[in-house]
Amino acid sequence: MAAIAPGLAAELNFFSAEEAKWIEAIMNQIIPADDRPGAIEAGCLQYLDRQLGSALQRFAAPYRAGIKVFQQKEPNFLEMSSERQIASLQKMERDPFFEMLVDHTMQGFYGSPEHGGNRNEASWKMMGIEKYMGGGHWHGA
């Protein structure tokens, strides 16, 4: 399944290289790639990794603990087929760890690139609103 991009491990501030692999694998199913970028290509991991050191720091301990619990529940997750991964995640939809990761993945995907995700405004282009978004002055569409 998806591996983290080459050279990325060196840039991580919060996640270990191992943790990052797991987070990305789950993010890959939360917002998969199709004819448009998904969570991985859009840099949702980078968003979360950065924000866990600042605005989202109160989620740091829940992530450390949550990843461990997830690894114990589904030790073969990284090797599973996509369909089996989806089935596994559907079973734990109500899990606070998964719900938290869904929310943060969505933030990273749909928020401004200034926060670390939504690389190249991928989600805004997908929605056809890139001319309307951006963090600064309004220049007209």
Next chain:
Amino acid sequence: MAPDPVDVVIVGAGGGGGIVAQELAQAGWRVVLFERGKQQTFAETGHYELRSQRTTVLGNAFGPDDVRHARVRQNERGEWVKVLPSEGAYNNIAAVVGGGTLSYGAMAWRYLPKDFRMRSTYGSPAGSTLEDWPISYEDLAPYYEKAEWDLGVSGKAGSNPFEGRRGKDYPMPPLPFNREASLLAPAGRKLGMHPFPIPMAINSKPYQGRGACIQCPHCVGFRCEVDAKSSTAVTVIPRAIATGHCELRTECIVKTVLTDAKGQARGVEYFDREGKLVEQVSKVVVVAASATETARLLLNSKTKLHPNGLGNRYDWVGRNLQGHAYTGAFGLFGEEVWDGVGPAARIAACDFNHGNEGIVGGAMLANEFIRMPYLFARSVRPPGAPRWGKAHKDWQRAWYKRSMGVKGPVQEVPRWENRVEIDPLLKDHWGIPTLRISGRKHESDLRTGKYIATKAAEWLRAAGALEVFLTTPGNGVSGGQHQAGTARMAKDSKLGAVDPDCRVYGVENLYVADGSVHVTNGGFNPSLTIQALAYRTSERILKSGHVPRRL
């Protein structure tokens, strides 16, 4: 060394406090206007959805910060849990010069005449504190007019057949309709409704030296980059300061209202920017810190003569907390209805504010401000729809520009038990005891919410929606950015915290100028009503004789 005594201290440079500062300073009074937040430029906050006044997942763009200002709330299991300012349950109001008016959507509503007479109209439902205001719409009308002209509101008099009697028209014509409004207008009329352009505290043409709205897609939740939004930060507050005797002191935290041996206000005690505790003496004190923070300050100002806090002899301060129970629907269309033209909320109807069979009150209905992408992803989906995965992503692509929402602020039936009070344990960064919040909605609100949502759905269908989904309120206590009621007006001192002039009972020279004083909260965004009251209260203060005539 303590600063020199002044005529009046105002606590809170927001929607109400800014107006009182102008009115008193222009009358020659020496004013100190305190604000716990800062002045903020557009460049500091920009257009970042995740850090705006509407979506605060990365913190409150306009304060307060999470580190120094925690509160406590009661959760569904009855447990008291800590809550941070960037979490919804905190019931935040922006901590910035201009307060909520710096980043609000700026709908500028007059309450309807019946909104001031809810008990006379509906009786008092069991388990509620529903009551009439001690003043009428007609009493407040001249001050609504003053607010509309002094701040800058654009709208069309006579377009809403339900509104109370007006004197003058609005100073500016309404902003133009967008595509959504152009679809909803004939659809509403077909249903026998009376849709009209929403009055907004937003310039539709240049006004008082500020430019007109540039119709950008980032309105509600963001500071206006051209200051077409008629915030108190760009209207009354600069004018107050320009008199030369109104001093704005930012990043100051007022700890208590000080009272003298007779129990009358003599000033405030506050922490300055460096954290030093300072006394500011004044002849009059006006508290305008928002319904939650005003209640907190009054309750934290206990003395021997006011053992339960100021204005709280009969246990009304902090109680009667209300906001609005938002309800409505969204519809899916066969064509694009989104045109990216701001502020986007352009059309409303008051057909369901009153006169709804078997329903207490009701709500105004209006189309929505432009929805930002993350909020849309998380909150606009049919019930049971996937909340993640490919289907969720496909839905975002397919429906973002082909969906439209109609929502309304249900006028709540207030409850005694819905309250803020001082938490026995938690203190803020400055050691000041903080608030705990508790309560739940009156069951009437849930019923009204469902009823109004069906009306929203009908309107969307008439406009061509292929499918509609209701979004009805939950059970939790309200407050939020429409917070009100916690120091309610009453003619009888046993039945409220302030008198009909918004003067705190038991303290002749202490007034309140924010939503705390509302008895009920209308079926509308409350800002213009807060502001009209602030003009009226200022007039009362000037006539009070606390300070000799200066000009």
